[in-house]
Amino acid sequence: xxxxFKVEDLSVAYDRQPVLWDIDLTIPSGILLGIVGPxxxxxxxxxxxxxxxIKPLSGSVSFNGKxxxxxxxxxxxxxxxxxxxxxxxxxVFDVVLxxxxxxxxxxxxxxxxxxxxxxxxxxxxxxxxYKSRQISELSGGQQQRVFLARALIQDxxxxxxxxxxxxxxxxxxxxxxxxxxxxxxxxKTVIVVxxxxxxxxxxxxxxxxxxxxxxxxxxxxxxYTKENLKKTYQADALMTMDGTxxx
Numbered sequence: 001x002x003x004x005f006k007v008e009d010l011s012v013a014y015d016r017q018p019v020l021w022d023i024d025l026t027i028p029s030g031i032l033l034g035i036v037g038p039x040x041x042x043x044x045x046x047x048x049x050x051x052x053x054i055k056p057l058s059g060s061v062s063f064n065g066k067x068x069x070x071x072x073x074x075x076x077x078x079x080x081x082x083x084x085x086x087x088x089x090x091x092v093f094d095v096v097l098x099x100x101x102x103x104x105x106x107x108x109x110x111x112x113x114x115x116x117x118x119x120x121x122x123x124x125x126x127x128x129x130y131k132s133r134q135i136s137e138l139s140g141g142q143q144q145r146v147f148l149a150r151a152l153i154q155d156x157x158x159x160x161x162x163x164x165x166x167x168x169x170x171x172x173x174x175x176x177x178x179x180x181x182x183x184x185x186x187x188k189t190v191i192v193v194x195x196x197x198x199x200x201x202x203x204x205x206x207x208x209x210x211x212x213x214x215x216x217x218x219x220x221x222x223x224y225t226k227e228n229l230k231k232t233y234q235a236d237a238l239m240t241m242d243g244t245x246x247x
Contacts, residue, residue, distance in 0.1 A: 004029040004158055004189045005050070010059030012045055019045045021212050023059065027191065029157075032184040034194040034204035034220075038233050041211045043193045044080065047160045051077060063158065076156035078147045080163050081140060092138070092146050093131040096121055099150035114153075121149035126175065141172035148179060158189045165196065177203055200224055 010023040020042040027033060035043045048054045050061045052068050063071045076099075096118045097110055110118075122128040125145040135143060144164060151159055161180075165173050180190050180203075194200065200207060200220065207223040209215040209232040216228040 004064060005191070006062045006065075007046075007050070008060050008062075010046075010049065010061065011057045012042070012049055012054060013057055018212060020049070020056075023214055025208065025214060025217060027189065027206070029189050030184065030187045031206045032180055032190045032192070032204050033206040033208060034192050034200055035208045035210055036194050036197065036200060036232070037210040037215075041232075043210055044162050046210065047077075047162055047191070047193060051075070051160065073154075074157045076151035076154040076159040078144075078151050078159070078161040078164055081143055081147075081167060088135070090135060091131065092122070092127060092133050092135055093118060095135055095146055096131075096149045096153060099153040117153045118149070121152040122146075124152065125149045125179065141168040144168050144176070145172060148176065152179075156188070159183065159191065161190065161192045163193050163195065165194065197229070 005025070005027040007023050007025040010020055011018065012020040019040075023046065035046065037043055045054060049056050050068065061068065063075065068075070097114065099121075100110055100114045100117065119128060119131070122131055125148050127142060127145050127149060130138065130142065130146075135146065138146065144167075148161075148164065151161075164176055164180075168176070180192065183190050184205075192204070194203070201224060204220055206218065207220045208217045209223060209228055211232050211234070215232045216223045216225075
């Protein structure tokens with residue numbers, strides 16, 4: 001099992017306020033990993049820094065030993081739904097097709113093969129019937145499915161997904177986790193910012209508990225303990241190991 005994603009001595013601050021501090025992580029390939037922690041823990045910041053969207057104070061991030069710029073075509077990203085301008089005038093099909101631009105560039109026109117890949121991806125997430133709709137006309141769950149389809153046609157080796165289950169219905173959540181597990185079965189690496197502690201053991205095989213610093217990291221059965229959760233959430237949460245939570 002080779003290392004896919006490595007973070008070394010990473011620190012990030014906003015207005016001199018530390019958001020991530022001295023982060024060290026080594027993430028192997030072929031796993032489905034959840035990043036869990038309280039609000040303001042730095043979960044989304046970690047992903048955005050890895051993708052070069054935020055400049056760190058110190059430290060480095062590498063993918064199979066290479067910087068993001070050299071391997072960006074092999075990395076997919078599904079952002080938080082709230083960070084997307086859903087009023088942008090474009091169709092569902094065009095949004096998904098944007099996932100191919102990392103391979104074909106912004107000058108070349110998408111080929112028949114690219115368009116067929118977009119149709120297949122939409123079909124896979126149950127959104128092919130909506131391909132001509134404006135993205136602003138979709139529900140929150142439908143929008144999330146569209147962005148998953150866009151990530152799928154990148155045919156990436158590593159996927160970052162920031163809160164993909166937030167604001168979606170139960171049916172969509174089940175469809176998403178089924179898709180993520182399918183990616184893992186294809187030996188893809190999937191890293192998910194997640195908020196529901198009750199589904200951690202069912203959804204992920206690896207877990208990172210984060211609260212500005214890494215509290216614990218490793219296989220779920222080793223990391224998901226009452227002691228580690230108390231350290232992560234401090235006084236803001238109490239967790240019982242029978243699956244109930246007052247987080």
